[in-house]
Amino acid sequence: MLIETLITDLSRDPFNPELNFEIAQEYERIGQTASAISFYLRTAEYGYESRPSYAYASLLKASICFESQQNRQATVENLIYKAIAYLPYRQEAYFFLSRFYERSAKWQESYTWACAGLHLNKMPELPADLGFNDYCLQFEKAVSAWWVGRKDESVEIFTDLLTKDLSPEYRTAIEGNLARIQ
Secondary structure, three states: OOHHHHHHHHHHOOOOHHHHHHHHHHHHHOOOHHHHHHHHHHHHHHOOOOOHHHHHHHHHHHHHHHHHHOOOHHHHHHHHHHHHHHOOOOOHHHHHHHHHHHHOOOHHHHHHHHHHHHOOOOOOOOOOOOOOOOOHHHHHHHHHHHHOOOHHHHHHHHHHHOOOOOOHHHHHHHHHHHHHHO
16 A cells, blocks of 8 residues: 555554554565554554554564664664563564674573573464564574574474474574584
């Protein structure tokens, strides 16, 4: 849907979290992350009580937008923590925090958050694709396990992951990691 149409619809119903979310996604799609963040944060605020899945997804999507802008690590981390505090029983934010720490070379933190997230049950899908799959937390656990001195655990998880239906980038990363650590 064209952004102009969405904004016109929003002018009639400015506190609608779903419309704010759609506009945020459209801005993100066209690369206008600052505008996207603004509408994701509006969604989180307006959907806090009425649309929890939208509010939660918005916090994570805003963190993705801030991460793409670079040099906003504290803001990225804070938004992910807000998502965990808001819906602590969902796995996605645990993955994002584990990945955040993995990318920051904070291996024990990455390992800890991956382990915590793996103890949660899979929940219904969110209103947007966040790039999270069932195997994402296992991947983060395997990567960080190697760095915290758990090589055998890392190899075991990576080997098990290769038996699953994975996206090509994860499969390539796993194969590369196994080649380096075995």
